Amino acid sequence: MATKGSGREAKLIIWFDELRKEDTLLVGGKCANLGELISAGIPVPPGFAVTAYAYEKFITETGIASKIYDVIGETVEEEGKPEQFERASIEIRRIIESTPVPKDVREAIGKAYRRLCKELGHVVSVAVRSSATAEDMPDASFAGQQETFLNVSGEDELVEKTRRCWSSLFTPRAIFYRIQKGYPHEKVLISVGVQKMVNAKAAGVIFTINPVTGEPNQIIIEANWGLGESVVSGAVTPDNYIVDKNTLKIVEKRIAKKTVEYVRDPETGKTVHVEVPAERQEQPCLTDREVIRLAELAKRIEEHYGKPQDIEWAIDRDLPFPESVFIVQSRPETVWSLRVAPPTKPEAEAPTAPFRRVVVTKGQPASPGIYAGVAKVALTTEEAAALIEKGDILTTKMTAPDWVPYMRVAGAIITDDGGMTCFSGDTKLLTDRGFMGFKEVYEAISRGEQLSVLSFGLREMKTEWKKITAAMRRRASLIRVAISQTGRARKNTLDLTPDHKLLSVNGRRLVYEGVTDILNDGKMVCVAHKIPSLTAQLDPSVDEAYVLGAIISDGNIELTRAHGQTYFLQKPLPEKIPFIDSVRRAFRRAYGYELREYPKGPSGGFIRGEPVRGAATSYYCARKGVAKRLQGLKENLQEWVLDADEETLTSFLASLADGGGSMPKESSRLHLFIGEEALQATVIALLRLGILPQVTASRGIYNVQVVEKADKILSKTKRLKPGRAKRVLGSRFYSARQLLQDIIEQADYKGRVRPYVNKNLLIGADKIQKYILPAADENTKRELQRILGSDFRMQRIVKIGDLGENDVYNIEVEDNHNYIVFTKHYTPLIVRNCHAAIVSRELGIPCIVGAGNATKVIKTGRDYTVDAKAGVVYEGVVEEIVRPAPQVVTAAVSAYAPVTATKIYVNLSIPEVAEKVFNESRPDGVGLLRAEHLMLSV
Numbered sequence: 001m002a003t004k005g006s007g008r009e010a011k012l013i014i015w016f017d018e019l020r021k022e023d024t025l026l027v028g029g030k031c032a033n034l035g036e037l038i039s040a041g042i043p044v045p046p047g048f049a050v051t052a053y054a055y056e057k058f059i060t061e062t063g064i065a066s067k068i069y070d071v072i073g074e075t076v077e078e079e080g081k082p083e084q085f086e087r088a089s090i091e092i093r094r095i096i097e098s099t100p101v102p103k104d105v106r107e108a109i110g111k112a113y114r115r116l117c118k119e120l121g122h123v124v125s126v127a128v129r130s131s132a133t134a135e136d137m138p139d140a141s142f143a144g145q146q147e148t149f150l151n152v153s154g155e156d157e158l159v160e161k162t163r164r165c166w167s168s169l170f171t172p173r174a175i176f177y178r179i180q181k182g183y184p185h186e187k188v189l190i191s192v193g194v195q196k197m198v199n200a201k202a203a204g205v206i207f208t209i210n211p212v213t214g215e216p217n218q219i220i221i222e223a224n225w226g227l228g229e230s231v232v233s234g235a236v237t238p239d240n241y242i243v244d245k246n247t248l249k250i251v252e253k254r255i256a257k258k259t260v261e262y263v264r265d266p267e268t269g270k271t272v273h274v275e276v277p278a279e280r281q282e283q284p285c286l287t288d289r290e291v292i293r294l295a296e297l298a299k300r301i302e303e304h305y306g307k308p309q310d311i312e313w314a315i316d317r318d319l320p321f322p323e324s325v326f327i328v329q330s331r332p333e334t335v336w337s338l339r340v341a342p343p344t345k346p347e348a349e350a351p352t353a354p355f356r357r358v359v360v361t362k363g364q365p366a367s368p369g370i371y372a373g374v375a376k377v378a379l380t381t382e383e384a385a386a387l388i389e390k391g392d393i394l395t396t397k398m399t400a401p402d403w404v405p406y407m408r409v410a411g412a413i414i415t416d417d418g419g420m421t422c423f424s425g426d427t428k429l430l431t432d433r434g435f436m437g438f439k440e441v442y443e444a445i446s447r448g449e450q451l452s453v454l455s456f457g458l459r460e461m462k463t464e465w466k467k468i469t470a471a472m473r474r475r476a477s478l479i480r481v482a483i484s485q486t487g488r489a490r491k492n493t494l495d496l497t498p499d500h501k502l503l504s505v506n507g508r509r510l511v512y513e514g515v516t517d518i519l520n521d522g523k524m525v526c527v528a529h530k531i532p533s534l535t536a537q538l539d540p541s542v543d544e545a546y547v548l549g550a551i552i553s554d555g556n557i558e559l560t561r562a563h564g565q566t567y568f569l570q571k572p573l574p575e576k577i578p579f580i581d582s583v584r585r586a587f588r589r590a591y592g593y594e595l596r597e598y599p600k601g602p603s604g605g606f607i608r609g610e611p612v613r614g615a616a617t618s619y620y621c622a623r624k625g626v627a628k629r630l631q632g633l634k635e636n637l638q639e640w641v642l643d644a645d646e647e648t649l650t651s652f653l654a655s656l657a658d659g660g661g662s663m664p665k666e667s668s669r670l671h672l673f674i675g676e677e678a679l680q681a682t683v684i685a686l687l688r689l690g691i692l693p694q695v696t697a698s699r700g701i702y703n704v705q706v707v708e709k710a711d712k713i714l715s716k717t718k719r720l721k722p723g724r725a726k727r728v729l730g731s732r733f734y735s736a737r738q739l740l741q742d743i744i745e746q747a748d749y750k751g752r753v754r755p756y757v758n759k760n761l762l763i764g765a766d767k768i769q770k771y772i773l774p775a776a777d778e779n780t781k782r783e784l785q786r787i788l789g790s791d792f793r794m795q796r797i798v799k800i801g802d803l804g805e806n807d808v809y810n811i812e813v814e815d816n817h818n819y820i821v822f823t824k825h826y827t828p829l830i831v832r833n834c835h836a837a838i839v840s841r842e843l844g845i846p847c848i849v850g851a852g853n854a855t856k857v858i859k860t861g862r863d864y865t866v867d868a869k870a871g872v873v874y875e876g877v878v879e880e881i882v883r884p885a886p887q888v889v890t891a892a893v894s895a896y897a898p899v900t901a902t903k904i905y906v907n908l909s910i911p912e913v914a915e916k917v918f919n920e921s922r923p924d925g926v927g928l929l930r931a932e933h934l935m936l937s938v
Contacts, residue, residue, distance in 0.1 A: 012053065012057070013111075013112045014027060014031075014051055015048045016031065016035045016046065016048060021036035023035065025052065026052060026191070027051055028052065028189075029132070030130075030131035030329060031131040033330055033331065034047070037301065037304075037330060040304045041300075042297060042300065042304075042327050043323070043326050045197075045326050047195035048193075049131065049191050050108075050109055050162055050191060050192040052133050054191075055166050055169075057102060058102060058163075061102050064099050069186060071092050071095075072088050072175065074779075076179070085173075086509070088172075093167040093171075096163065096167035096170070097164060101159055109162060113155055113158055113194065116194070124196055126151075126153070126158065126194050126195060127152070127194075127197050128161040128162060128194055129193040129329075130148065130191075130192060131193050132169060133189045133191070146165060146171070146190065149161040149165070150197065150227065151197055151264050162194075166192070168190075169188070172402060173405050180385050180405065198326050200226055201317035202286055203226065203231065203313060203314035204231040205221075205222050205311065206222075206313060207308070207309075208245070208298050208301070208311070216308070217246060218243070219242070219243040219295045219299065220242060221286070222240055222241075223285050225280060226261030226274075227261070227262040227263065228312055228313070228328075229262050230261055236259065236261075237258070239254065239256055239258070239285055240253070240254040241253055241254075243295040245299060248296060248299070253284070258285065259276055260276060260470075261273075261274060261276050272450060275447065275448020276448075286315075287321075289321065290315060297313075297325070305330075307333070308333040309331065309333055311327060311329065312329040313325070313326065313327050314326050314328055357878055357881075359873070360857055360873045361852070361853055361858070362851065362871055362872050362873070363851030365868050365869055366868070367837065367840035367841040367845060367868060369846030370865070370868065371411045371412035371846045371865070371868070371882075372864070373391050373412070373864070374391075374863060375414075375859070375861070376394060376395065376860050376861075378395070378406070379855065381403060384406040387860065391411040392411060393411055393866060396414075396415055397415065398836065407836075408843060411845070411846075412847065413836055413845055414854045415847075415849045415850070415851065416850075416851055417499065422472070422474065422476055422500070423438050423494075423821060424438065424478055425808075425809055426439070427494065427822075428821065429441055429822070430820065430822065431451045431453050431468075432451065432534055432639075434638030434680065435684075439809060441471055442472070442809050442811075445471035450467065453465070453468050453811065454528075454819065454828070455818050455819045456528060456791070456819070456820060458510055458818065461510070461787070461791060461792065462790065462791045463820065465532065466814050466815055470812040471809065471811045472809065473808070475806070475808070476497050476808045477498070478495045478496060478805075479495070479497075479803060480799070480800040480802075480803055481494055481496070482800050483525070483527065483796070483827050484795060484796060485762065485796065486796065490798075490800060491696075491824065492825040492827055493800060494824070496831075498515060499514050499515070500515050501514060501515075501831060502518060504518060504525055505738045505739055507742045508780070508784060508786075510526070519798070523738060524738065524794040524795060524797065525797050527828055528828040528829075529691070529791060529792065530690045531687040531688050535643050541590060543589045544633075545644065545649070545652040546583065546586040546652065546716075547583060547587050547630070547655070548655070549653065549656040550579075550658070551566065551630060551634075553659030553660040553674065554568060554570055554659040555567050556569070557634070562624075563624055564625070565621065565627055566595075566621045566627045568580075568587075568595055569617070569618055569619075570617060570619070570659075576719055578718035578719065580619070582658075582718045584619060591629075593623055595619040595620065598618045598619070598620055638680055640681075641684045641688060644685075649688055651716055652685060653685055653689075653713045654713050654717045656672055656682065657713055657714070658719040660674060661720055663714070663720045663721065669705050669706065669710070670706040670710040670720070671703055671704070672703070675702070679695070680826075682704055683826045687828065689712065692708070692793070692828075694707060695825040695826050697825075708731035731764075732764065732765040733793055734762065735762060735794050736756035736761055736763040737757045737761075739787070740763070743776070743780055746780070747780075753772065762796075765788055765793075769788060772784065812833065818830060837849050848866060848868050848872075848873065851873070865877055
């Protein structure tokens, strides 16, 4: 890399108002365009660019530049496979994000941020956006391949987010895209734009050319309440305005029901997803003068650049109009602006039946929208690289992360496989409130409540908490599967749609496969065994946690308006005295009061029909404050175990074990016998410690078996002692075939590993560590060590049966598409949504999934119309779908529909006949109104 001089190219920080579009090599396309907009008199929020030189200085002075490019050279072949890009990305991002930022770069960023705060008169929240030096070029679509962070506040957080933007230059799709486009990695640097956040009343996007029809004289404005991310990500159906570019008059408005918005949380300063109040949901979020002002600015921007633009905007609620209107980004439109217009056909060649529609195939609507264009059938990414051009209809079997570069440039997407995959309503998710059923989560999200869910990060192979951004419900067929280590258990079940994606392993690479394919191939699936804390709070104390476990297993709490008592019941047998004394001491240290002894008389009863008699001692405290505190902990037990530290959790589990557990003398298994009210909290506590429990049930009592790390809990027990097992069984296993088949020659230690692979057996982590790692090459060793250090293991899956059609549910999760569901007996299974469905929604591209035969019936090079609202693909360009007729019906269609002064609408209660009614009678519109809904309204 060249050494920089003392001019602008050697600056670490350049302010937006000092930049022009020619400065792309210094600050990337995004930042250079912001400076260019300011120079053209366009209102842009103030900010600065952390230059590409700052990034170059970071990777050269720290010595990581050569490491980065060596990783790509050693990992990615010329015709690289998807897993190679993923492996390279993970390692490079780890290198960058673990390397300290040079002092002068850190200080320059901090100084610029302080200046921005001083100029604006307060501590500023900023948007931190990546700006690659090859981004936003007319012939490329690099934009969106790197990361953006909103509502960043403070110097330390700004430096950290800057470094994460730098590392995002090496996402798998960014590496892939540069290779495909022939851009040397060393030549593509990255700048970071730091821009004042607009306190947005409303925001969205503008196209200076109609993105659906290509009409150049129309300006399209899409808008929603709050920040523009809800529009860009496709989280809502936005308001849509069409403005005539020549007259700047609004020619059409479509006001949508907008149920969600992204806003800044005034307490945390972070971006949050909230429900739009009912009174605003169906109100336009822009006034007419705001629409016209945005159109004026968009027209000026297009005239300045001389080509159609894709623009992001926001309106600040704290400023008066027109000072409130800001442009936050502009880039070239990359579909219609590059397309050569087809020659106009003579009038005689016009179709004689414009309403004729030939259905080619049908599937499930995944991302709504309508698009017409040329289809390209590509079954591999290599075919996609050779065929797909901007605006093509991408048709394939199913997409994966390495397809994203082609998905981004497509006009629409059709897949054979996939679907809006779902689970039964009683399937459990672990949220920041504890365990909730899918139906319960759906209802909470529908009310606008915010929830986080346990997720799984592929890059780090660790569990993590992510916010739920959307929840869905529909009708679909379900199957029932069972998950277990042996494959013989039939009660640990899960109900899901047969096309859902589960995490599996193929040669040390994590892959998502449909559950039906996994079952047919006899593969195993990945389950999580560790839960991270939510907030790392240390309340309650170790002593209080020990008391709480004892009260749950052998106690009771009584609370009235005037009194409160806490009871701990135990037989004072010699082997139990140490436990009783420990509980009383912990109680005294936690609350400052004694548990007083109150012997009870003998009592009797029956167990399994046999009479039994015995006597116990009640240890009690008649302090209402203590009883109220313990009752509060019991009622919020799951939330507490999600927050507590590991020492406190161990103390809680030890007390549960002493009170209601057993440890057979010749066994290494610890058994915890508990009731239903404590089951879920116990499962969470064990998973917090990295222990995957085995749960069975009998007559309302649950046996929670601890097969691993039992000694950690037993180190704090007073009654139970470790068993004298002659052999400690392994507990963490992986599929030998899926993990080692491709390297069996180097992994076959003394011929003992090959039978594991041939018979599709599970192999323990201890055996991999002891026998296989020493013989593995460096690359394989690194891959295996990552898996052994991960938060997952593998278990078998078998099909139990078909369940027929039911209400099914699903969620979308921020940042990644992975989340964790729990089986009936609380095995945490790692799952994923349909890639094409989710990514197309994020990109705002019309998409139909699960078409079944699309790649066979659709022909490369022919025109098709994709109606992703209805899930239908039509032959040719269907004009009345792509370009709806104007409000005034002209004589050109009089032969096909009666023209009267009255508009004719039809209401149906049976949706299946809607298309038939429309085709036969040609009304102006067809609506659906269920009779039961009408009666409920009345």
